[in-house]
Amino acid sequence: MQIIVANHIKNTIPQKESSKEYLKFVEEHFRSADKSLAGSLMAEPMTMKFDGPRNMKNYITEMTNIASRFWTLGMKVDDTFLVQFILNSLLLEYGPFQINYNTIKDKWHVSKLSNMLTQDESKLKKQVSHSIKLMGQGAGKGLIVKVNKIKKKKPPAKVLHDAYKALKVDGCCLCKSKRTTLSERLPKM
Numbered sequence: 001m002q003i004i005v006a007n008h009i010k011n012t013i014p015q016k017e018s019s020k021e022y023l024k025f026v027e028e029h030f031r032s033a034d035k036s037l038a039g040s041l042m043a044e045p046m047t048m049k050f051d052g053p054r055n056m057k058n059y060i061t062e063m064t065n066i067a068s069r070f071w072t073l074g075m076k077v078d079d080t081f082l083v084q085f086i087l088n089s090l091l092l093e094y095g096p097f098q099i100n101y102n103t104i105k106d107k108w109h110v111s112k113l114s115n116m117l118t119q120d121e122s123k124l125k126k127q128v129s130h131s132i133k134l135m136g137q138g139a140g141k142g143l144i145v146k147v148n149k150i151k152k153k154k155p156p157a158k159v160l161h162d163a164y165k166a167l168k169v170d171g172c173c174l175c176k177s178k179r180t181t182l183s184e185r186l187p188k189m
Helices: 019-029 031-047 056-072 079-088 092-103 110-126 157-166
Strands: 135-138 142-145
Touching: 031 056, 056 079, 056 110, 079 092, 079 110, 092 110
Parallel strands: none
Antiparallel strands: 135 142
């Protein structure tokens, strides 16, 4: 039995009289590795999100494989939990599909969810509209979106001056004095 075990592991396991004792020691020695594997395995589906370029069938198969790895570690993942987990990791385009699933009374298995989502994926791919944004590259600034800016022209100063002169005010609106008028305070042109 020791012939099959890798050399770097062989050195950590002491010699035992029987193979039963040897296997018991190996099981106890590597049990903590299962716990750390379960911890890292828990983080994997939490961070996984469905992205558009990947195939929906492959994504669901990958999530099912992770659930089966939990089962081998002694952690049972319920089918309805996995279905809900997959639905929550979908893109916003699948929002109507999620609402439809929530309104239905029966619960689906992963295989039925996979079939339904694959159909919905093909329908969404047919409805995709294409849009293009004009991009330009500035000198050393990277890509810049070009936007047409409309500049408002200011009226000439003489027009403003004449407009203020046309106002008939009893006094200055700035200092409230009856002796000066606004037109007298304006600069001469």
